Amino acid sequence: MAAHETKQLITGNQALRDLADHLRAEGRFGFDTEFVAEESYEPILCLIQVATASKLVVIDALAFSDLSPFWDAVLDPKLEVVVHAGGEDLRICKIKTGRLPERVFDVQLAAGFTGLSYPLSLTNLAREVLGVQLVGGESRTDWRKRPLSVAQMNYALEDVRHLLDLADALRSKLERMGRLDWVIEETRAFLDDISQNQDADDRWRRLPGLHQLNRRGLEIARRLAEWRMEDAQIQNKPLRFLMKDDLLVAIAKRQPKDKRDLEALRDFNKPYLLRRSGEIIAVVKEAMAVPEEVLPQHTERPEDPPGASMVVTLLQVALSHCSNRHGISSNLLGTNADLRDLYRWVVEGKPQDRLPKMMRDWRAEVVGRSLVDVAEGKVALRVTNPDSSTPVELVE
Structure with missing residues (x-):
């Protein structure tokens, strides 16, 4: 098992650059993040945890305005990034850099190809594969608060401490089973899904209840979703804080002509919405002026055969x-x-x-x-x- 000779908290630029050099020398590293996503448009990245064969490192992300030396290492095609259920951590990488790493080994995904359950928590995976018990206790902590306690540091490092050992054990088993290429294929598809979900211009089509709308209503929903996203970015608030999905679709269905018509909708009572009612009506009117022939179509769902x-x-x-x-x-x-x-x-x-x-x-x-x-x-x-x-x- 990895010795992890040193633990380190990084808060300065030189230490961050030194870490990036160390990662390149090692060739691979375990990676995890702690973030808060409930109160902002983009997740607030609080900590980055890194494990190599000799080091356990916590990067205090809140201490940096520029983490590019680390992200450059993550994106280096010569380096392997080892994660557990890394979807959210990799999405943060995509948000911060516009790219995803090329070489990813997700131990949760790999385990599912070796006869273990999928998805399996890190605690259960470490116990099943390595026979070790992880230390818990800080799952409800607010990672924005400083200074970090020793307990918080230790808890955060538990998420990466065993990643390289898990990767070694699972890779060895996958090679014996002839399934490593399958995991590589599935990882590639997993990364493609993350990239497409981040980049898609038609994210509005995932709004619930669009089947209730006519084509004009779809155009209203599309434009309202764009307006909401732009304002959420400006205010750095989650989309749902500004306008919930079901209310957005209700507006698109009602196609209100004026503020009174709009404000008659149930749940249209938040001060923010009342202040923006004029803007919302303007968006609706723009959608109403779009020529019929260029309105969006419903996404056709193929019919199932009988039985x-x-x-x-x-x-x-x-x-x-x-x-x-x-x-x-x-x-x-x-x-x-x-x-x-x-x-x-x-x-x-x-x-x-x-x-x-x-x-x-x-x-x-x-x-x-x-x-x-x-x-x-x-x-x-x-x-x-x-x-x-x-x-x-x-x-x-």
Whole structure:
């Protein structure tokens, strides 16, 4: 196991540059962050935790106006960044730099390919793989407060202390199982999802309740979402603090003509909203003036074949069988939506120009082809051992 000879709190520029040099010399490092996201548009980055084979480091992010020496190391393609459930930490990197690291090893993701549950907490993962018990106790702390206590430092460092040892153990097992390339593929898709979610111009389409709106209402919702985002950035407030999603959609549905019409809406009673009612009406009027032919369309949801729900239930059982047979968490193999897409693809004649997720890359080998055989009636499900936790098998 890593010795971690020194612990360090970094608050100065020279120490930060020295750390970046150390990371490049090491070639890889464990990475985690502590942040507060509830009260601002962008998360307030409070701490960055780093682990190498010889050092445990906490960077006091609040002490810096410029963390670029560290972010440059994170983005260095020669370095591997080891994380646990690193989605939020990597999103912060994307926010701060506009980019994501190229070489990421997520121990939670990797564990799911070795027969362990997914997602597995760091505490459970360290116990299962390394036989160590993590120290807790500061999960509700306010990471903005200074000075940091010894207990806070130790708690923060627990999130990175064992990452490199976990990565070594899991990588070794993945190599023996011939699955390291699968994890690399899945990590690439994971990073693509983060990047697309951060960059997408159509984030407004994720608003709940858009199906209630006509095309004019969609244009109002789109423009209101843009207005809300711009104002949230200016005020550095979360979107929901300014206007909740359901109220935004209600305005788009009502298409108010004036302030009185707008202020008649339920929940339109916050002082902020009342002060901005004129701006909101102006946004609505701009949307009402957009020519009909350029209004946004509803995103078409493909119709499920008749009986799809029953078939998907059958495919869920087959998916569980494949999960047990291959020792890969079913949560990694696919969702109910993925199973619906697969069945729809089979019914439509299996067009090769639009393979569903379950028929791409490693999933096709592990689970996709077996599920297609079930959907086409080429194999059946049979109960073989009612006393087993895996009582069902596929039979031709």
